[in-house]
Amino acid sequence: MATVSKEDYLSVIFKNLDDKNEVKANVIAEKLSISNAAVTDMLKKLSNEDLVIYEKYKSIKLTENGFLYAKNMVRRHRIWEMFLHQVVGIPWDKVHEEAEKLEHSSSDYLINKIEEMLNFPEFDPHGDPIPAKDLKLPKQKKSVKLSLMKINQKGRVVRVNDFDNEFLSYISKIGIELNAKLKVKEIREFDKSMHILVGNKDWNISQKIADNIFIEIIDKGNL
Amino acid sequence: MATVSKEDYLSVIFKNLDDKNEVKANVIAEKLSISNAAVTDMLKKLSNEDLVIYEKYKSIKLTENGFLYAKNMVRRHRIWEMFLHQVVGIPWDKVHEEAEKLEHSSSDYLINKIEEMLNFPEFDPHGDPIPAKDLKLPKQKKSVKLSLMKINQKGRVVRVNDFDNEFLSYISKIGIELNAKLKVKEIREFDKSMHILVGNKDWNISQKIADNIFIEIIDKGNL
DNA sequence: CTTTTAATTTAAGCTTACTTAAATTAAAAA
DNA sequence: TTTTTAATTTAAGTAAGCTTAAATTAAAAG
Known part of the structure; x- marks a missing residue:
């Protein structure tokens, strides 16, 4: 059971x-x-x-069964997150813990209904892939850690780790959200902290922050 | 706890x-x-x-505390029902059991958000009153059991008991939903079964069915 | 008022999911 | 290879929420 x-x-x-x-x-x-x-x-x-x-x-x-069960849990979790964020308007940093509870209390029937209503999203609000009904994962865009980018490189946020609410709440406050464009302006070697441009604002972020943000590098276009 | x-x-x-x-x-x-x-x-x-x-x-x-807690459970349950029915499109007869699980896994914060999104509904999909944030109940319209109506009386469905999925599924099939208009055409004394008109269709319903449907009598207007 | 019946409580025991403390095993270091 | 350390397991015990069976109490019937 x-x-x-x-x-x-x-x-x-x-x-x-x-x-x-x-x-x-x-x-x-x-x-x-x-x-x-x-x-x-x-x-x-x-x-x-x-x-x-x-x-x-x-x-x-x-086991094979264990994999299927676990993937279905991930599916439930991420569909709830998407739903809470997009439909109910729950902020980024709060969806995880609500979904954590809901994922245990929802039938597959309900999850399928919600997925349908959301028009079968491929990624959740943190950019994590949502397993489909057959539990297959959508392809993810190639990305690098923000902390590994070089000076003057530009990119688009494609995923963030949702390991900590305070982290999410903070990066959200400085304008970092899915698909946000940013540019690396300076890197301080002694602590690997970064000076970045998000939209038209400048921010300093620690290496720990930059380690948990994933970027798709873009060569062309302005910020 | x-x-x-x-x-x-x-x-x-x-x-x-x-x-x-x-x-x-x-x-x-x-x-x-x-x-x-x-x-x-x-x-x-x-x-x-x-x-x-x-x-x-x-x-x-x-106790006072017990009352508050219980009313809040009812609030959670009915807001979930409303949400599942109106936003997700889950049919009448399935919302109850889904809400039964979800009501234990949702913070007051989430419930308040959903309520706001639904624009503070007063009644759930079965016509039951939804306790407000302060746990006060909205006033209900005066209603009588369908089984107590007389021949030729007309009325509007204002509430149904959600005691059984098969019951809900059945009455939904014969066109009985919230605010549906109906008229009593015949009553058979030996088993108290009724012949009613819903929209433009005739149906026979047992006393047990009629006992669980609540009607606001209307004097004027046609069916 | 006494007897019968029905509701409630007590007692003993079970399962799930945990705890701490002690014992064992495997892996890493000397 | 032997010793030390870290991970894992076993053993004994706990709390929650159940069970069945027996005992008790209250309410209903005679």
Whole structure:
């Protein structure tokens, strides 16, 4: 049986898979703010339900079923985010935590209806791809971290990490939103902080900020 | 702490208060499909949290806090129903069970936003009043059960009970919706079934159906 | 007023999802 | 290769929200 708790485990596992498609139990415990012992417990249950591959002392993998379940959770989450942002008008930095609750309480029927109403969006308000009904992901535009851009390069915001509300709220305040154009004006080597132009305003941003904004470089056109 | 389970208890208690503003533990158990022993257990907890007034072997009352909490649950439920029906286009007979899940997973902030977006509706898709932010109920139009109408009386549907999906789905199919006009053409005494005119079509409905539809009688005008 | 019936409570036990503390294992460092 | 460290598991225990069965109480019927 799928409970809120199990759904959270599957989501966390999915989002933290490494290059070998594995996660350490360790990581799951941290992300969910629970003890390692609790994770061991639950992994045995998820394994019995054919959702994860679990062997003592080894890293965790998802089964085929587990992958499908987790992707569907991502789908629910991102469709809710899109809906809350576009239709209800909830600001960028608040949609994540509302969607976090709603994703456990909505039938596939409802999600499909909402998706239809939104005209089958491909990306959520943070630029993350929304899995389709068949759980396939749309292609994403090539992008680089803002922190890796060079002086005088221009680009368009295509994705931001939604790891922290304060971060989202801050970048939103300085005019950084999806598709916003910006230009790198200075980079200070000693702390890698940047001076950027967003619209017609100048801002200083730390490396940590720039690490979480993804840009599609544009060569032509003015800012 | 407010859990899904506690919220369900409070909702059921609120919806089943008698003329003395009391409910028997018995009734709660039936409505929630759980044992009486479980109800006793939970009532003690709710009492400790100052949500219900509980004394051994006596009927249950809500405290001031309990009333507020329960009314807010009703508010959440009905705003979700309205939203799902009007904005997402979910049919009449399906909104109830979706709202039943969503009502536990939405912040007051979100509910207020949705309410604003809907332009502060007073009644949900079944004609039930939606408590405002201050939890006050809008005034309802005077209405009578369809089953109590006389031959040749005309009226307008102002509310239906949403106790059963099949019922809602059926009456929707025969053209009965909020504000629909109808006229009683015949009443068969032996089973109290009725012959009614809805729009320009005739239908036979059982007493059980007619018991769950509420009508505002209209004297003038044609059908 | 006493008996019967129905509602309620108590008691013991279960499952889920957690906790802490101790034991074990695997991986990294010496 | 041995030792140390870090990750993981086991064991024992807890709280929430249920269950069934037995005991108690209140209300209804005689």
